[in-house]
Amino acid sequence: GQNIDQPTEMTATEGAIVQINCTYQTSGFNGLFWYQQHAGEAPTFLSYNVLDGLEEKGRFSSFLSRSKGYSYLLLKELQMKDSASYLCAVMDSNYQLIWGAGTKLIIKP
Amino acid sequence: ETGVTQTPRHLVMGMTNKKSLKCEQHLGHNAMYWYKQSAKKPLELMFVYSLEERVENNSVPSRFSPECPNSSHLFLHLHTLQPEDSALYLCASSQEGLVDEQFFGPGTRLTVL
Numbered sequence: 773g774q775n776i777d778q779p780t781e782m783t784a785t786e787g788a789i790v791q792i793n794c795t796y797q798t799s800g801f802n803g804l805f806w807y808q809q810h811a812g813e814a815p816t817f818l819s820y821n822v823l824d825g826l827e828e829k830g831r832f833s834s835f836l837s838r839s840k841g842y843s844y845l846l847l848k849e850l851q852m853k854d855s856a857s858y859l860c861a862v863m864d865s866n867y868q869l870i871w872g873a874g875t876k877l878i879i880k881p
Numbered sequence: 882e883t884g885v886t887q888t889p890r891h892l893v894m895g896m897t898n899k900k901s902l903k904c905e906q907h908l909g910h911n912a913m914y915w916y917k918q919s920a921k922k923p924l925e926l927m928f929v930y931s932l933e934e935r936v937e938n939n940s941v942p943s944r945f946s947p948e949c950p951n952s953s954h955l956f957l958h959l960h961t962l963q964p965e966d967s968a969l970y971l972c973a974s975s976q977e978g979l980v981d982e983q984f985f986g987p988g989t990r991l992t993v994l
Binding site: 776 | 926983
């Protein structure tokens with residue numbers, strides 16, 4: 773079966789750095805997405821990785837290792853507004869998105 | 882503003898009611914999706930429409946009935962729902978044929994009594 777694993781909840785301090793991990797087992801791979809979802813709002817796109825390595829976009833970076841079936845989202849200089857759920861999703865060989873359950877990130881002052 | 886709107890934002894209905902959820906996208910996309918989001922569970926894909934044709938059903942109970950009259954509008958008709966159907970229902974759109982992100986609406990929070 774297809775499976776995406778990510779931690780249920782993480783806590784970090786304002787101004788610090790946090791890494792949210794995602795491991796996957798899917799039938800085929802056409803890229804990995806990270807989305808941010810604030811409580812009661814729509815998921816919004818953060819990043820897309822299809823090749824191994826690190827993609828940096830401002831305070832957020834996303835890393836992919838296809839051989840390990842592993843990705844992480846790195847958030848730097850954390851702000852209170854970064855408190856949200858972070859969803860990992862993999863596009864399989866049928867170009868369908870397989871979703872993780874999301875990681876709820878709590879930022880403390 | 883993501884360009885995808887959903888109405889209503891909140892809905893409470895009894896098990897014998899009939900209601901419809903509406904989604905509209907203003908992005909010129911040709912694929913639209915219905916997802917169910919329950920607490921602490923992965924997003925569940927319910928239906929996919931590409932070029933107004935349904936291409937994915939995912940074994941959704943028949944009490945959920947989708948309709949896609951054109952590439953900008955998507956409906957989810959609900960009847961004789963169960964309490965376990967209470968969830969956030971999200972609509973999304975994308976450009977079919979591209980490995981591209983999906984754009985989501987804000988969702989309808991459905992409570993079935």
